[in-house]
Amino acid sequence: MAPKIETTRHPIAIEIEGLDKWFGGFHVLRGIDFTVKRGERIVICGPSGSGKSTLIRCINRLETFERGRIVVDGIELTDDMRCVDEIRREVGMVFQQFNLFPHLTVLENCTLAPVWVRKLPRREAEAVAMHYLERVRIPEQAGKYPGQLSGGQQQRVAIARALCMNPRIMLFDEPTSALDPEMVKEVLDTMVQLARDGMTMLVVSHEMGFAREVADRVVFMDSGQILEAAPPDAFFGTPQHARTRAFLAQVL
Numbered sequence: 001m002a003p004k005i006e007t008t009r010h011p012i013a014i015e016i017e018g019l020d021k022w023f024g025g026f027h028v029l030r031g032i033d034f035t036v037k038r039g040e041r042i043v044i045c046g047p048s049g050s051g052k053s054t055l056i057r058c059i060n061r062l063e064t065f066e067r068g069r070i071v072v073d074g075i076e077l078t079d080d081m082r083c084v085d086e087i088r089r090e091v092g093m094v095f096q097q098f099n100l101f102p103h104l105t106v107l108e109n110c111t112l113a114p115v116w117v118r119k120l121p122r123r124e125a126e127a128v129a130m131h132y133l134e135r136v137r138i139p140e141q142a143g144k145y146p147g148q149l150s151g152g153q154q155q156r157v158a159i160a161r162a163l164c165m166n167p168r169i170m171l172f173d174e175p176t177s178a179l180d181p182e183m184v185k186e187v188l189d190t191m192v193q194l195a196r197d198g199m200t201m202l203v204v205s206h207e208m209g210f211a212r213e214v215a216d217r218v219v220f221m222d223s224g225q226i227l228e229a230a231p232p233d234a235f236f237g238t239p240q241h242a243r244t245r246a247f248l249a250q251v252l
């Protein structure tokens with residue numbers, strides 16, 4: 001049976017309150033307050049080094065933080081590995097550099113975690129994997145190795161692989177930044193489809209066309225702070241901060 005996108009159970013998908021993080025003496029996240037509602041699509045943009053990756057990596061504990069709280073789908077993120085595991089089960093992540101296992105086929109990349117972490121029978125995991133490979137429109141690549149695929153195809157495999165764990169929230173960190181221009185659209189199309197299916201999504205991206213098309217809110221980060229967050233019309237039409245305007249002048 002085809003798995004269906006599940007949205008979060010809690011009306012608030014992600015709640016971030018007073019989040020502060022330092023790398024040594026460097027204050028990388030400064031008092032971040034942000035809430036993502038169930039089913040919301042958020043696009044985060046901002047200059048390089050502003051803390052975008054660090055922020056989304058905190059959400060599934062790829063980074064620790066010193067102050068504040070993060071609650072994902074009603075589960076508070078603490079040092080307890082059980083709650084970290086529980087949150088990681090809810091959250092799928094797609095990185096700029098795909099991070100596929102090069103020695104495994106596309107199908108094996110997609111079934112590894114479902115079989116070993118979720119204890120799904122292999123046949124069932126393969127059926128789920130094929131379902132998502134069809135969704136990202138590359139079922140015919142299932143037997144190939146990542147190195148035999150184009151960057152756009154690899155990123156679509158990475159998206160399918162994340163979806164195979166049945167996440168309720170998807171985090172994307174500049175998923176198209178490492179791609180040749182002609183491959184950006186095929187990946188964005190996949191993400192637009194996912195957004196239409198109702199997935200809660202937090203996407204770091206400078207693809208402002210994508211932001212306009214799918215974002216419920218666009219967030220601008222600068223120097224570890226959220227300077228503004230607004231629906232696309234307001235964000236692009238009447239940006240409030242001079243720094244947002246300067247940034248938009250560069251990327252639009």
Ligand code: ADP
Nearest residue numbers: 023026028046047048049050051052053054055
């Ligand atoms: P962005 O994704 O917006 O480009 P990052 O979150 O990657 O920004 O990085 C924010 C700042 O933190 C940058 O100045 C970066 O050099 C620094 N930084 C990121 N990761 C580390 C780390 N592991 N150790 C020390 N500094 C880091």
Ligand code: MG
Nearest residue numbers: 052053054174
């Ligand atoms: Mg980054």
